[in-house]
Amino acid sequence: MFDIKWIRENAAAFDQALAKRGYEASAARLISLDESRRSHIGKLQEAQERRNAASKEIGKAKGSGDDARAQELIEEVAQIKAFIQSGEEEERKLTADLEAAMAVIPNLPHDDVPVGADxxxxxxxxxxxxxxxxxxxxxxxxxxxxxxxxxxxxxxxxxxxxxxxxxxxxxxxxxxxxxxxxxxxxxxxxxxxxxxxxxxxxxxxxxxxxxxxxxxxxxxxxxxxxxxxxxxxxxxxxxxxxxxxxxxxxxxxxxxxxxxxxxxxxxxxxxxxxxxxxxxxxxxxxxxxxxxxxxxxxxxxxxxxxxxxxxxxxxxxxxxxxxxxxxxxxxxxxxxxxxxxxxxxxxxxxxxxxxxxxxxxxxxxxxxxxxxxxxxxxxxxxxxxxxxxxxxxxxxxxxxxxxxxxxxxxxxxxxxxxxxxxxxxx
CATH class of the missing domain: 3.30.930.10 (Bira Bifunctional Protein; Domain 2)
Known part of the structure; x- marks a missing residue:
C-alpha cells in the first residue's frame, strides 16, 4: 500500500518506478480518484458546518417568535442530514475505490535493484x-x-x-x-x-x-x-x-x-x-x-x-x-x-x-x-x-x-x- 500524499508529490517518480517493474503508469488515475474523494469530503464538511449553523438559527428564530423561519430552517436541516447520511456512504465508497486501486499495485523497487523483465x-x-x-x-x-x-x-x-x-x-x-x-x-x-x-x-x-x-x-x-x-x-x-x-x-x-x-x-x-x-x-x-x-x-x-x-x-x-x-x-x-x-x-x-x-x-x-x-x-x-x-x-x-x-x-x-x-x- 502507498501513501497517496507521496504519490501526489512524486507522481513522475512513482510511474518511473512502476515502469521498471513492467507496470503501466498509475499516478494520474490514483490522483484522480483521490481528488474525487477529497472534493466529496469537502462538500460533506461544508454541509456539516451549514447544519450546525442552521441548528443555532432555529433556536434564535423560535426565540424571536418567527415560526415560519424556524420551520424553513428545520426542513433545511432535515435535507442536509439526509445529504450527509448518503454522502458518508459515498465517502466510504470513494475511499474503498482508491484503496482497491492501490491494493493491486506492486511495491516500488529500490534504486539498486537491476532492471529486467524476468x-x-x-x-x-x-x-x-x-x-x-x-x-x-x-x-x-x-x-x-x-x-x-x-x-x-x-x-x-x-x-x-x-x-x-x-x-x-x-x-x-x-x-x-x-x-x-x-x-x-x-x-x-x-x-x-x-x-x-x-x-x-x-x-x-x-x-x-x-x-x-x-x-x-x-x-x-x-x-x-x-x-x-x-x-x-x-x-x-x-x-x-x-x-x-x-x-x-x-x-x-x-x-x-x-x-x-x-x-x-x-x-x-x-x-x-x-x-x-x-x-x-x-x-x-x-x-x-x-x-x-x-x-x-x-x-x-x-x-x-x-x-x-x-x-x-x-x-x-x-x-x-x-x-x-x-x-x-x-x-x-x-x-x-x-x-x-x-x-x-x-x-x-x-x-x-x-x-x-x-x-x-x-x-x-x-x-x-x-x-x-x-x-x-x-x-x-x-x-x-x-x-x-x-x-x-x-x-x-x-x-x-x-x-x-x-x-x-x-x-x-x-x-x-x-x-x-x-x-x-x-
Whole structure:
C-alpha cells in the first residue's frame, strides 16, 4: 500500500518506478480518484458546518417568535442530514475505490535493484562451495528416483489420497525431513537470535491483505468453507503479529521464526515440475521475519540472507545467490535475494530460499507503526521475510548431493544428532 500524499508529490517518480517493474503508469488515475474523494469530503464538511449553523438559527428564530423561519430552517436541516447520511456512504465508497486501486499495485523497487523483465535477467551476487564430485560412473539420480528406490517416497498413494502434487514420506526419508526442519529452527533460534513462534495455519483474509497476497493472488490460496485460508507461508501470521500495533523503538528489531506447513494451489504452474517434490501443494518451510526501523532494514536484509545461507553451509551444499531483477521480484518486495542450491540430479540450480525487504509496504496495509524514542510522531515500521529454508527442497538437495553409487544416502554430519546417530540411509 502507498501513501497517496507521496504519490501526489512524486507522481513522475512513482510511474518511473512502476515502469521498471513492467507496470503501466498509475499516478494520474490514483490522483484522480483521490481528488474525487477529497472534493466529496469537502462538500460533506461544508454541509456539516451549514447544519450546525442552521441548528443555532432555529433556536434564535423560535426565540424571536418567527415560526415560519424556524420551520424553513428545520426542513433545511432535515435535507442536509439526509445529504450527509448518503454522502458518508459515498465517502466510504470513494475511499474503498482508491484503496482497491492501490491494493493491486506492486511495491516500488529500490534504486539498486537491476532492471529486467524476468529471471533471465537476475544478477549473480556470489557462489559458495563447489559442485560435488561423485565416485561412480553413472549420472547422478534425481531425488524421486532415489526416494522411491529406498521405499521412502510414495507419490502414487499420495495421489490416491489427495491428488497430484502431494507425497507420502516414509521411514528414514520421513525422519530426514523432520531432522532438517528441527535443525533449521534450532539454528535460527539458538544462534541467530530469532524467537520461535507456533502460529495458526488458518487465517482470515485481513492478514493476507496485510502481507499482500490478497486481493491480487487469491487464486494461489486454499480457502475453506468457514472463510479461513490455509497459509501459503508463515510470513503471513508472523508479519501480522504487529498488525495494528504501536511498537516502542527499543523493541526493534523484532525477529521471529516458525517451522510450519505451507499450502499453495500452484495456480499457473500447470506442467511445471510435475514429478517429484519441487512444487507441492503442501510443504514445510522454516520462515524468518524481521520488523525494523526504516534506517535498519537494508542491513537487516543482508543479515537475514546470511542466516539462510548458514543453513546450506552447515549442510555442506553448493549454492549461489542471485539478486532478483525488477521483473522477477515478488509483489510486496523492494529488493530480493534468491538462494539457488545445486541439484546434481537435475544438473541445475533451483531456488531454495528467497529473502526480501518490503520497506513500509506491508506495514501500511497492516497499520503497523512504532514511536521513536523521545518523539510523539508515529512512523511505519519496515518488514522483511525470508525462507530459512524450504524443508522439502533441502530434502531434495541432501538426497541428490549425498547419494552413493549403490543408491544409499550419506547423512550430513550436522543432521546425525537428529537422526539418532545414523550415518547412512539405505
Amino acid at each position: 529471471e533471465a535477467e537476475n544478477v549473480l551476487l556470489k557462489t559458495h562451495g563447489e559442485k560435488p564430485v561423485f565416485r561412480f560412473n553413472e549420472a547422478p539420480k534425481e531425488h524421486f528416483d532415489l526416494g522411491e528406490a529406498l521405499n521412502g517416497m510414495d507419490f502414487s498413494t499420495a495421489a490416491k489420497l489427495s491428488g497430484s502434487r502431494f507425497v507420502v514420506l516414509k521411514g528414514q526419508i520421513a525422519r530426514l525431513e523432520r531432522a532438517l526442519g528441527q535443525f533449521m529452527i534450532d539454528l535460527h533460534t539458538r544462534e541467530h537470535g530469532y524467537t520461535e513462534v507456533s502460529p495458526p495455519l488458518l487465517v482470515h483474509g485481513d492478514p493476507l491483505y496485510g502481507t499482500g497476497q490478497l486481493p491480487k493472488f487469491e487464486e494461489d490460496l486454499f480457502r475453506t468453507a468457514t472463510d479461513h485460508y490455509l497459509i501459503p507461508t508463515a510470513e503471513v501470521p508472523l508479519t501480522n503479529l504487529v498488525a495494528g500495533e504501536i511498537i516502542a523503538e527499543d523493541q526493534l528489531p523484532l525477529r521471529v521464526s516458525a517451522l510450519t506447513y505451507c499450502f499453495r494451489s500452484e495456480a499457473g504452474s500447470a506442467g511445471r515440475d510435475t514429478r517429484g517434490m519441487l512444487r507441492q501443494h503442501q510443504f514445510q518451510k522454516c520462515e524468518l521475519v524481521s520488523v525494523t526501523r526504516p534506517e535498519d532494514s537494508l542491513n537487516e536484509l543482508e543479515r537475514m540472507l546470511g542466516c539462510a545461507e548458514k543453513v546450506l553451509q552447515e549442510l555442506g551444499l553448493h549454492y549461489r545467490v542471485m539478486t532478483l531483477c525488477t521483473g522477477d521480484m515478488g509483489f510486496g518486495a523492494r529488493k530480493t535475494y534468491d538462494i539457488e542450491v545445486w541439484l546434481p540430479g537435475q544438473d541445475a540450480y533451483r531456488e531454495i530460499s528467497s529473502c526480501s525487504v518490503c520497506g513500509d509496504f506491508q506495514a501500511r496495509r497492516m497499520n503497523a507503526r512504532f514511536r521513536p524514542a523521545g518523539s510523539k510522531q508515529l512512523l511505519h515500521v519496515h518488514t522483511l521475510n525470508g525462507s530459512g529454508i524450504a524443508v522439502g527442497r533441502a530434502l531434495i538437495a541432501v538426497l541428490e548431493n549425498y547419494q552413493n553409487g549403490d543408491g544409499t544416502i550419506a547423512v550430513p554430519d550436522v543432521l546425525r544428532p537428529y537422526m539418532g546417530g545414523l550415518e547412512q540411509i539405505g
